[in-house]
Amino acid sequence: MGLVVQKYGGSSVADAEGIKRVAKRIVEAKKNGKQVVVVVSAMGDTTDELIDLAGEVSPVASGREFDMLLTAGERISMALLAMAIKSLGHEAQSFTGSQAGLITDSAHNKARIIDVTPGRIKSSVDEGNIAIVAGFQGVSQDSKDITTLGRGGSDTTAVALAAALDAEVCEIYTDVDGVFTADPRVVSKAQKIDRISFEDMLELASSGSKVLLHRCVEYARRYNIPIHVRSSFSGLKGTWVSNEQPDGQGEESMEQAIISGVAHDTSEAKATVVGVPDKPGEAAAIFRVLADFEVNIDMVVQNVSAASTGLTDISFTLPKSEGKKAISALEKAQGSIGYVSLRYDDQIAKISLVGAGMKTNPGVTATFFEALSNAGVNIELISTSEIRISVVTREEAVNEAVRAVHTAFGLDSETDEAVVYGGSGR
């Protein structure tokens, strides 16, 4: 008997109605002869409300206690979901992350999964139950303390369980119909992608697409777990993320997709270290300083130095929220690094074109830049990988730029098909 893991985000279980709707869908899968393991997030805004409460009682964010607090959210949603399933006449049992065998390191609030021992889940589904598992949480190997997995944690729980249970598929239910060729809120003619490779999905995720997080896709790729991203509000097929073609059409259709989609990201800022001596070790010195202050760097761009001065400029992008920390760290290190000045700009956007097909299709870069030029969008930085081209532009130009690129690569649908159903889960 095949086993499927289904994951439902907070917006899918935001209220009693949502929980009942999700319960029906789960029961359908069970009726179709599958063993079903469900991973669920906290209801709607529960997590934010708990964070607010914590802020009211204490200005001190405490890792261990904060995790204890937040995990109450999934405990509520999973128990309610199990009850809703039982009221439909099927057996269900809920399990905490700890009970489900999600073993993590001790990094509270951002724990990493180091082992999955799903013995209780296996027994429960073998006895005919639907197993409901709290997403986002685990228990630390060393101290047996409750931990949380940080952003995108519930998706990662689902993929990790799917891998440990040798599931046929990990279905990620969300409030959109799948992964789109661009953000449907920006590009009304964005199309749902039927199939996408792990590699392209990884690039989209790290370029600003929010449907799946990089970490979850990376986990799925490592264990070769197909992900089916779909809506919990509609009955439509969503997007399959995998190495294989689930319908047996083979590699052909995937080869044909030169471009998977256009992603954009306005959460980053750009910093430039101006007048860096062009000699070995300079870049390393800069990024060591940033690493010591735990600044997350995204793009890094360095051009050839001006021959007259022997100085070069190094630019990088980073989360806006870490801008202050980064600039302060670099200023303190000016003496040791020996640069001339710093520039910081948080009015930028990053636009990325992703597609495994681009490496064998010359002209993609040219078409991309022409589309931006025709739309009057100026390019400030360029960075490429084998299957991605990213540019930095002014923030206010981002929507126009994304639409122009989407059209230029023939991604527009005939109609406005994208539907967004609710908020977003965690």
Added chain:
Amino acid sequence: MGLVVQKYGGSSVADAEGIKRVAKRIVEAKKNGKQVVVVVSAMGDTTDELIDLAGEVSPVASGREFDMLLTAGERISMALLAMAIKSLGHEAQSFTGSQAGLITDSAHNKARIIDVTPGRIKSSVDEGNIAIVAGFQGVSQDSKDITTLGRGGSDTTAVALAAALDAEVCEIYTDVDGVFTADPRVVSKAQKIDRISFEDMLELASSGSKVLLHRCVEYARRYNIPIHVRSSFSGLKGTWVSNEQPDGQGEESMEQAIISGVAHDTSEAKATVVGVPDKPGEAAAIFRVLADFEVNIDMVVQNVSAASTGLTDISFTLPKSEGKKAISALEKAQGSIGYVSLRYDDQIAKISLVGAGMKTNPGVTATFFEALSNAGVNIELISTSEIRISVVTREEAVNEAVRAVHTAFGLDSETDEAVVYGGSGR
């Protein structure tokens, strides 16, 4: 170093302000050189809100999942309380019932504690932490499922931990200043009792006093753990429940208290089985039928039979909520038991006078009945134990009856001293 267990109910931690106030009080105990273990209930109405949510998703009350759901409440309050303590500069760690070693049977929603293995709590306080433990919950020995202890569960958690940790005292913080000689909402001149024996407290608890539940007092008596019931809203001393005199005054002062208090209870109904053959086995047959339907019986009264008929009447009191079930069970068994008719009356009240001193003081019964008579209150049933007299009256007479008895035994204070601060916890 002495160890104290403190328990705070839901009304004491109803909001962020309450949590911060409680945190300060806990830190005071720690500063006074004590090791401190805190048991906490869910915040204010959290439990009721969770029960409502469960009702929205499912008409089926499921034991296991219901317990999983409800225990989310303490998880929130305990984590917040630990954070609030840390923000005052002291170390605190929160623990679930399972982590704290509260091992129970598998009777979901009304589990019994069968073992307490507080190794993690002991280590935590030995390392200098304040340990915060979720009340009301445990983990089942057989299936390792989350359980809840039912009504009064958090008080029982506190006493059980106090016993297992060999605590000096178990402090039960609530929204009144202690145990009173009568319900302060009925008798404005009710006085706080400074000291009371386990036995008298047990009788008061089973006679309608709601400050401490019978189960918790019974546990404390068995392990001889002194309980100090006091307000979390005031700094006043409360009521000591123990076998010994904490101030070393010896037995004398306890002997002097002939009457501890007057309790009343309007949650019960009265049933009478009329015309029962007065022969061996009849009463047993009646109460076996009731036991089979899990009806909880309180008072049982049978008088001598009428010589002319050889028939007698048996009356008993039971929770109003179980009246329908009891009558239906008895009606079905009329053929086998052979009684004439049934009477059922849910407009009654029970008034009880409690005090270990009454057994050596003749005249208590007479004074009690005279007081009721002078107040024009008719007595319908009478039942006594060594240290308690209970009567059943009309429900509408209860307040007047309680006040009359309170005055007759000299329990009235000079002033209206009783203060009720909030709602009640669980």
